Amino acid sequence: MTSQTNRTQLQKDDCQYVWHPFTQMQEWERHAPLIIRRGKGSYVYDMEGNAYLDATASIWVNVHGHRHPRIDQAIRYQLTQVAHTTLLGVSNPPAIQLAKALIQLAPKGLRKVFYSDNGSTAVEVAAKMAIQYWKQCPAPQPRKTRFIHLGLAYHGDTVGGMSLSGVELFRRPFSSLLFPSHGIEPPYCYRCALRLRFPECDLACLAPLEKLLQAKHREIAGLILEPMVQAVAGIIPSPPGYLKRVRDLCTRYNVLFIADEVATGFGRTGRMFACEHEDISPDIMAIAKGLTGGYLPLAATLTTTAIYEAFLGEVHEEKTFFHGHSYAGNPLGCAAALANLTIFKTERTLTKLQKRIPQFRTFLKSLADDPWVGDIRQCGYMVGIELVQDKNQKNPFPASDRIGQKIAMTARTLGLLIRPIGTIMILMPPLSATMKELNQMVAILKLSISVVRASHESSSK
Numbered sequence: 001m002t003s004q005t006n007r008t009q010l011q012k013d014d015c016q017y018v019w020h021p022f023t024q025m026q027e028w029e030r031h032a033p034l035i036i037r038r039g040k041g042s043y044v045y046d047m048e049g050n051a052y053l054d055a056t057a058s059i060w061v062n063v064h065g066h067r068h069p070r071i072d073q074a075i076r077y078q079l080t081q082v083a084h085t086t087l088l089g090v091s092n093p094p095a096i097q098l099a100k101a102l103i104q105l106a107p108k109g110l111r112k113v114f115y116s117d118n119g120s121t122a123v124e125v126a127a128k129m130a131i132q133y134w135k136q137c138p139a140p141q142p143r144k145t146r147f148i149h150l151g152l153a154y155h156g157d158t159v160g161g162m163s164l165s166g167v168e169l170f171r172r173p174f175s176s177l178l179f180p181s182h183g184i185e186p187p188y189c190y191r192c193a194l195r196l197r198f199p200e201c202d203l204a205c206l207a208p209l210e211k212l213l214q215a216k217h218r219e220i221a222g223l224i225l226e227p228m229v230q231a232v233a234g235i236i237p238s239p240p241g242y243l244k245r246v247r248d249l250c251t252r253y254n255v256l257f258i259a260d261e262v263a264t265g266f267g268r269t270g271r272m273f274a275c276e277h278e279d280i281s282p283d284i285m286a287i288a289k290g291l292t293g294g295y296l297p298l299a300a301t302l303t304t305t306a307i308y309e310a311f312l313g314e315v316h317e318e319k320t321f322f323h324g325h326s327y328a329g330n331p332l333g334c335a336a337a338l339a340n341l342t343i344f345k346t347e348r349t350l351t352k353l354q355k356r357i358p359q360f361r362t363f364l365k366s367l368a369d370d371p372w373v374g375d376i377r378q379c380g381y382m383v384g385i386e387l388v389q390d391k392n393q394k395n396p397f398p399a400s401d402r403i404g405q406k407i408a409m410t411a412r413t414l415g416l417l418i419r420p421i422g423t424i425m426i427l428m429p430p431l432s433a434t435m436k437e438l439n440q441m442v443a444i445l446k447l448s449i450s451v452v453r454a455s456h457e458s459s460s461k
Contacts, residue, residue, distance in 0.1 A: 039066030062294030065438035074339035087329035094334030118154025119262030119288035128189030154232035231263035235384025268381035293340035298333035
């Protein structure tokens with residue numbers, strides 16, 4: 001079978017058998033799917049060998065590039081031992097070693113690791129831990145059953161994750177399943193709901209949070225947010241000091257602070273964990289995505305000794321955390337994760353980022369003069385470019401114009417893979433991307449925006 005024939009058959013079979021996530025399949029079936037066959041470094045290659053810069057790190061998971069020899073070797077070695085053993089009733093060396101390594105890296109105070117298999121589940125575990133903790137802690141407060149989250153927040157697709165999120169498009173069909181929670185206005189400086197400017201605002205967006213905590217802290221189990229950057233919301237960074245103030249408010253009102261580091265962890269913001277930027281420690285932290293370097297599904301929920309000890313007791317007391325997954329602590333995933341952490345150390349990944357991030361910012365400035373570019377937001381290697389019809393009015397494009405999708409498809413023809421969020425163009429490259437590759441990503445995106453803008457303006461005349 002020739003490569004062309006093989007590709008055509010796979011495309012046909014994909015449309016016939018595969019239901020893709022976050023994809024309108026009616027539209028998908030109108031086009032020949034792009035099928036990625038292999039990857040190396042910052043590039044992925046299709047069935048015909050065409051190269052594409054992976055500017056989304058395969059949806060925010062790849063850390064050190066595709067086919068890193070150390071992670072490849074770690075997985076191969078683990079296969080000579082055992083591929084999987086349960087963590088229910090037994091343990092395995094990689095799971096133990098990884099838990100120890102994570103605690104040594106994590107913000108101060110986090111002492112226990114509970115494994116799962118994806119970010120949504122890690123968040124769900126955090127919520128369940130918080131609820132049960134307040135029922136079993138030394139001074140039980142069983143009324144604490146509600147959570148606070150930011151508007152526009154995304155914390156996963158499980159029922160619990162959706163209940164803690166603020167993206168109505170994702171939540172609306174399942175509203176009958178969701179438990180109630182409190183949403184507060186996010187710190188979206190570009191579109192400030194209070195029409196103020198930082199730093200003169202003195203973080204006025206936190207006033208509603210403090211008012212809510214004053215009134216309802218006796219019923220609030222926890223507050224959850226993504227430290228420093230709301231990712232799916234459109235790469236919305238919080239202003240300096242915001243994160244620390246939230247942590248302080250949670251402490252003052254005796255509410256658990258839950259950090260969702262699924263997207264922000266493992267170097268994405270320039271630090272191992274985003275909490276480090278303002279030197280705060282959460283009570284519970286969810287991690288996933290970059291944990292294995294982008295190789296295998298693995299997640300974890302880290303928590304404090306105080307929370308862990310609330311679950312200790314005799315069997316008849318029924319304090320056990322009755323939650324678990326068949327693949328929790330999977331040895332292959334844990335082996336990949338250990339190799340991932342070793343690479344951070346041996347290749348001085350975080351140190352190198354401190355030099356690359358400012359240069360990346362310089363490259364991004366070349367987009368600022370485009371008439372459609374309203375805001376360029378960057379925190380480390382997390383970048384969101386918000387496109388608008390008019391910079392002064394900041395008015396967005398209608399969803400029906402499909403501007404973001406058209407730019408992404410144009411970029412693909414030029415060798416760049418991106419996935420926009422509406423009309424917010426996202427760049428989240430592997431941390432190993434070179435200066436040349438980062439510059440090329442920005443250059444292709446800039447050209448793609450100008451091509452689509454020209455076509456749009458022509459068709460509007």
